[in-house]
Amino acid sequence: xxxxxxxxxxxxxxxxxxxxxxxxxxxxxxxxxxxxxxxxxxxxxxxxxxxxxxxxxxxxxxxxxxxxxxxxxxxxxxxxxxxxxxxxxxxxxxxxxxxxxxxxxxxxxxxxxxxxxxxxxxxxxxxxxxxxxxxxxxxxxxxxxxxxxxxxxxxxxxxxxxxxxxxxxxxxxxxxxxxxxxxxxxxxxxxxxxxxxxxxxxxxxxxxxxxxxxxxxxxxxxxxxxxxxxxxxxxxxxxxxxxxxxxxxxxxxxxxxxxxxxxxxxxxxxxxxxxxxxxxxxxxxxxxxxxxxxxxxxxxxxxxxxxxxxxxxxxxxxxxxxxxxxxxxxxxxxxxxxxxxxxxxxxxxxxxxxxxxxxxxxxxxxxxxxxxxxxxxxxxxxxxxxxxxxxxxxxxxxxxxxxxxxxxxxxxxxxxxxxx
Amino acid sequence: xxxxxxxxxxxxxxxxxxxxxxxxxxxxxxxxxxxxxxxxxxxxxxxxxxxxxxxxxxxxxxxxxxxxxxxxxxxxxxxxxxxxxxxxxxxxxxxxxxxxxxxxxxxxxxxxxxxxxxxxxxxxxxxxxxxxxxxxxxxxxxxxxxxxxxxxxxxxxxxxxxxxxxxxxxxxxxxxxxxxxxxxxxxxxxxxxxxxxxxxxxxxxxxxxxxxxxxxxxxxxxxxxxxxxxxxxxxxxxxxxx
Numbered sequence: 001x002x003x004x005x006x007x008x009x010x011x012x013x014x015x016x017x018x019x020x021x022x023x024x025x026x027x028x029x030x031x032x033x034x035x036x037x038x039x040x041x042x043x044x045x046x047x048x049x050x051x052x053x054x055x056x057x058x059x060x061x062x063x064x065x066x067x068x069x070x071x072x073x074x075x076x077x078x079x080x081x082x083x084x085x086x087x088x089x090x091x092x093x094x095x096x097x098x099x100x101x102x103x104x105x106x107x108x109x110x111x112x113x114x115x116x117x118x119x120x121x122x123x124x125x126x127x128x129x130x131x132x133x134x135x136x137x138x139x140x141x142x143x144x145x146x147x148x149x150x151x152x153x154x155x156x157x158x159x160x161x162x163x164x165x166x167x168x169x170x171x172x173x174x175x176x177x178x179x180x181x182x183x184x185x186x187x188x189x190x191x192x193x194x195x196x197x198x199x200x201x202x203x204x205x206x207x208x209x210x211x212x213x214x215x216x217x218x219x220x221x222x223x224x225x226x227x228x229x230x231x232x233x234x235x236x237x238x239x240x241x242x243x244x245x246x247x248x249x250x251x252x253x254x255x256x257x258x259x260x261x262x263x264x265x266x267x268x269x270x271x272x273x274x275x276x277x278x279x280x281x282x283x284x285x286x287x288x289x290x291x292x293x294x295x296x297x298x299x300x301x302x303x304x305x306x307x308x309x310x311x312x313x314x315x316x317x318x319x320x321x322x323x324x325x326x327x328x329x330x331x332x333x334x335x336x337x338x339x340x341x342x343x344x345x346x347x348x349x350x351x352x353x354x355x356x357x358x359x360x361x362x363x364x365x366x367x368x369x370x371x372x373x374x375x376x377x378x379x380x381x382x383x384x385x386x387x388x389x390x391x392x393x394x395x396x397x398x399x400x401x402x403x404x405x406x407x408x409x410x411x412x413x414x415x416x417x418x419x420x
Numbered sequence: 421x422x423x424x425x426x427x428x429x430x431x432x433x434x435x436x437x438x439x440x441x442x443x444x445x446x447x448x449x450x451x452x453x454x455x456x457x458x459x460x461x462x463x464x465x466x467x468x469x470x471x472x473x474x475x476x477x478x479x480x481x482x483x484x485x486x487x488x489x490x491x492x493x494x495x496x497x498x499x500x501x502x503x504x505x506x507x508x509x510x511x512x513x514x515x516x517x518x519x520x521x522x523x524x525x526x527x528x529x530x531x532x533x534x535x536x537x538x539x540x541x542x543x544x545x546x547x548x549x550x551x552x553x554x555x556x557x558x559x560x561x562x563x564x565x566x567x568x569x570x571x572x573x574x575x576x577x578x579x580x581x582x583x584x585x586x587x588x589x590x591x592x593x594x595x596x597x598x599x600x601x602x603x604x605x606x607x608x609x610x611x612x613x614x615x616x617x618x619x620x621x622x623x624x625x626x627x628x629x630x631x632x633x634x635x636x637x638x639x640x641x642x643x644x645x646x647x648x649x650x651x652x653x654x655x656x657x658x659x660x661x662x
Binding site: 003007010011013014015319320323324325326327328329330331332333415416417 | 471474475478480481500501504505507508509513515518519520521522523524528532533535536537540588
C-alpha cells in the first residue's frame with residue numbers, strides 16, 4: 001500500500017499542472033465549506049457572548065427576535081417605547097438586582113447612540129463574565145458628555161475632548177441634526193467584540209435634552225433650545241426604548257417574565273435572551289443550511305473536476321498500466337493506484353482548504369473585529385469541521401473509484417499489450 | 421520433452437485461444453518448451469499471434485484449452501492473483517519502446533518489480549540491498565553515472581531507456597526474460613550492442629531469454645529459432661481458408 005501511495009504521489013507530481021488545477025478546485029471548495037461552518041459558529045458564539053449576563057430584556061410588546069435585535073444588537077428599530085413609569089415600577093421589584101435602561105433612535109455618522117445610565121458601564125457583561133473597561137478617559141458624567149465604543153473611536157479617529165454632534169434617526173446621512181447641542185467625548189471603551197464597540201453612549205437626560213422643543217420626531221421652528229437652557233429644564237425621560245434586567249436569582253426569571261408580560265398599564269414583552277437567540281438561530285438556520293448545501297455542492301463540483309482530470313488522463317496512461325502489470329501489478333493494484341491518487345488529492349485539498357480558512361482567520365481577525373464586531377477567536381477545529389473534512393476525503397476516495405474502475409477494466413482488457 | 425517437464429521454465433501444451441467464445445482461434449500451439457537458461461528466438465511478424473502468446477505465457481490471457489506451466493506451476497490451477505504473483509516472480513519483460521514509467525526515476529523504475537514481488541525483492545537483496553543491486557545491474561549495462569540514476573527517464577536516449585528496461589527485467593533474478601521487439605527502435609550499432617548486453621546479463625543471472633522479433637537477421641545470436649508461422653497452427657487454417 002505504501003508502494004502504491006509512493007507511485008500515486010509521483011504520478012500526480014508528474015502531472016502537477018492538471019493535478020494542481022484539480023487540487024485548487026478542491027481546496028477552494030473545502031475552504032468555502034469550512035468557512036461557512038466557521039462563520040456560523042463564530043457568529044453564534046459572538047452573539048451568545050454578547051447577551052451572556054442578562055436575565056431578561058424588556059421592551060414594548062413585539063416579537064422576541066425583534067426585541068433582542070434592536071435592544072442588544074442595535075439592528076432594526078423599536079415599534080414603540082416603554083414609559084418611564086413602567087420602567088420605575090418594574091425595576092423596583094425586590095427580585096430585580098439591576099437594570100440597564102436603553103434609549104435608542106439617534107446616531108452619529110452611522111453609529112448608534114445609546115442613552116443609558118452608569119449601570120450600563122457597571123453591570124453589562126460580555127464574553128463569559130467580563131465587565132466593560134475604559135481604554136481612555138471616564139464614563140460620561142456631564143449632560144453633554146459621551147463615551148465611545150472602541151470601534152467608533154478607532155474608525156472615526158476620535159479622541160478624548162473631541163466634540164461630536166448627534167443626528168436624529170439611525171441612517172448614516174441624516175437630514176435632521178442635533179447640531180445645536182454638541183457633545184464632548186469623555187471616554188473611550190476597550191474593545192469587546194460586541195455591539196458596544198459600535199455604540200456612542202450618553203445619558204438618558206442628554207437624549208431628553210437634545211429633543212427639547214421637538215414634536216413627533218421633528219424640531220418645531222421657533223422653539224429651539226440652547227444647551228444652556230436645556231440644563232435648567234426638567235430632563236427626566238418620559239420614555240425609554242428597552243431595558244435589560246439582572247435578577248437576584250435566576251430561579252425568578254419566569255415569574256418576573258410572566259409579571260411583565262401581564263403588566264396591566266402597558267403592553268410589554270420580557271424575553272429570555274438565550275431563548276430569543278435560539279429562535280433567531282432556528283430562523284437563520286434555514287439560510288445557514290442553504291449556504292452549507294451550496295458549499296457542499298461546490299465540493300461536489302470540485303470532486304467532479306478531479307474525476308474528469310483522472311478520467312482524461314487514463315487514455316494516455318494505458319501504456320503505464322501495461323508496464324505496471326508486466327512488473328507484477330495486479331488489476332486491483334491499478335484500481336488502488338487511481339484511488340490513491342484521488343485520495344491524496346482529497347487529503348491535500350482538504351488540508352489546504354482548512355489551512356486557508358484558518359490562515360485567513362488569523363490574518364483577518366482584526367478586520368472582522370473592526371468591520372463587523374465579530375470576534376474571531378483562534379480555536380481548535382470543532383468535531384463538526386473535522387467530520388466535514390473526513391467526508392470530503394472519503395468523498396474524494398469514493399469519487400476516485402470511477403476512474404479507478406475504468407482503469408481496472410482497461411488493464412484487464414489490455415493485459416500486457418501496450419496501447420496508446 | 422514432456423510439457424510438464426520440471427526442467428522447463430515455460431511449457432505450453434495444446435494451447436488454443438480465441439478472443440470470444442465464438443470467435444475464430446487466433447493461437448493454436450501444440451507444444452513449446454523453454455529450458456532454463458535457454459536463448460530462444462521467435463520470429464513473428466505483426467498479426468502472427470505473438471502478443472497473444474506472450475499474454476498467455478504471462479498468465480494475463482487464459483487459453484480455452486491446453487496447459488501453461490510457468491516455473492513448474494500449472495497456471496490453470498492458479499487464481500488470477502496467484503498468476504499475477506507468479507508472473508511478477510518469474511518473468512522480466514522488455515517491450516518495444518517506452519518501457520519506463522515516466523514519473524519515476526531510473527532507479528525507481530528498475531526497483532519496480534521488487535515493489536510488487538516479494539520473491540524478487542528477496543532475491544535481489546540476497547547479496548546486497550535492492551537499490552545496490554539495481555545500481556550494480558545498471559552499471560553492468562553501462563549506466564553507472566550517479567546523475568543518470570535520478571534523472572527524468574524522458575531525458576534518456578532510446579538505447580539508454582532499453583538498457584534500463586533490461587536492468588528492471590533482470591532484477592531479482594526471474595526465471596525468464598521475455599523481450600518483445602526490444603531493438604526495433606534502436607539503430608543498427610546500438611542494436612547489436614544491446615543484444616550483446618542482454619545476452620550477457622541473462623547468462624550472468626541464469627535467466628532464460630525469449631526474444632520475439634520480426635527481424636530474422638538477429639536469429640543467429642540465439643540457441644534456437646522458431647517461426648511463429650510454424651508454431652501457430654491457427655495461421656495455417658487462416659491461410660487455407662483465404
